[in-house]
Amino acid sequence: MTLKTGEQYKESLRKMRPNIYKFGELIEDVTSHPATRLHVESVAHSYDMAFDEKKAPIYTTTSFLTGKKAHRWNTLMTSVEDLVGNSEMKRDQYRWSGTCQGATCAGWTILTALWDATYKCDKENGTNYHERLKNYMLHVEENALALSGAITDAKGNRALKPSQQPNPDHYLRIKERRSDGVVINGYKIQICGVAACNEIVFIPTSGFGAEDADYCVAGAVPRDAQGITIVETRRPSDERDLEEGWDAPKVGNITQAFIIFEDVFVPNERIFLAGEFKYTGKIIGDFAAIYRAAIGACVAGQGDVMIGAAINMARANGLSQKVFQDKLNEMAINNEITYGLGLGAMLKGKKTESGTFIPNPLLAHTNKTQVARLPYQTKVMCQDISGGIAETGCMPPYVDFRHPEYGKKLLESLAAGTDGETRARAARLVEWLTVGGGIPGCMHGGGSPDGAKLVVKAMTPWEEFAKEAKRIAGITAELAEPAAPKK
Secondary structure: OOOOOHHHHHHHHHOOOOOEEEOOEEEOOOOOOOOOHHHHHHHHHHHHHHHOOOOHHHHEEEOOOOOOEEEHHHOOOOOHHHHHHHHHHHHHHHHHHOOOOOOEOHHHHHHHHHHHHHHHHHHHHOOOHHHHHHHHHHHHHHHOOOEEEEOOEOOOOOOOOHHHOOOHHHOOEEEEEEOOEEEEEEEEEEEEOHHHOOEEEEOOOOOOOHHHHHHOEEEEEEOOOOOEEEEEOOOOOHHHHHOOOOOOOOOOOOOEEEEEEEEEEEEHHHEEEEOOHHHHHHHHHHHHHHHHHHHHHHHHHHHHHHHHHHHHHHHHOOOOHHHHHHHHHHHHHHHHHHHHHHHHHHHOOEEOOOOOEEOOHHHHHHHHHHHOOHHHHHHHHHHHHHOHHHOOOOOOOHHHHOOOOOHHHHHHHHOOOOOHHHHHHHHHHHHHHHHOOOOOOOOOOOOOHHHHHHHHHHHOOHHHHHHHHHHHHOOOOOOOOOOOOOO
């Protein structure tokens, strides 16, 4: 098949075993349930863009493995052009729905991150993980699958290693090894886009040592595999997102989930690492470099929407864009900083021996520190331009605007630069983008900014900088780091 329409994609989800819960209810059909439908629809839109003359170059590419045209998220990233294409797609997706499309993001990124690690593991240990991964990627491409990426473990006590946890399932682990595969147990939490995926691709959440070999497991399972239970998380705006009306946009919405693995059997052909702890650091390192370079495009895309929402809100309030142009300029600059820094990481990246292309990790992690800061400034400016109507929570809900006795008067009270309904809709979008369900994972999406700062610290050649500065200043004396004072 290789390319699917949005409707074909949705039909593939309808055929899956229901195993997703929210608010204590089993979701029978993710394509129609209010809690998951919007996210599925936004992913379906990406599928449809493969057939759009203008958008197809963004949403499709030529497969490294087959030479065929394929959905971009079903292919390996083997060049800087592929990495840039990833960013362009993500920014366009955010411009379409205002939020994330997890089922076309993390799982795909994991497969590229696994490619070189499995190649090296096979070369050094005589395993056959790389061939399995290649065959799996051909399966993904041919069937045009949507993939969720399960990385974050429950972790338990952060001061303890996986094997030291009182509950061994706080990290996904190999519970049993069989001749034909492994049985895995554990919890993956806060995973994006699971409701909209066909398959879940999983890797260790960090680099581990020999004592934690059973936790060094990577592979792929159907989302509805036996033993998997998925629980959708709740955000403060969830009830509003589920309601009819304009209190939340009806274009797209992000979904997050806890995934419970209970005695899940994974056949050998879908296992890409099973105890080889040496390669876990490389896997998560390559993943983070790709993800943190591209996330600058995600927040830039939502920033583009926030600029538009702020302009619309100003005009709905009866004010000109010119009044707020300085703030709008700052919002645009913030967007381009994260987008451009991500592109810089890609352009300074390197090709691996196996053929994939990995961004420069120092620049990618630096980008993450800015993603954890600049979008929040953009949100504040969006609120500032919009006024209190979009930020203080003082506007009545949609159902009151439709009340037969007083709804018309409420709408009349909001009339300003436009009619009351238009102003209410504009205000609700700003609210959703800045304090509601449309907020992407700026601070902790893709990992903690403090973790990114640690990578920046480790990769910055501090002593080399000091040496060059001494040379320029003509300093010949020794300037050693002072010894720590004795306690």
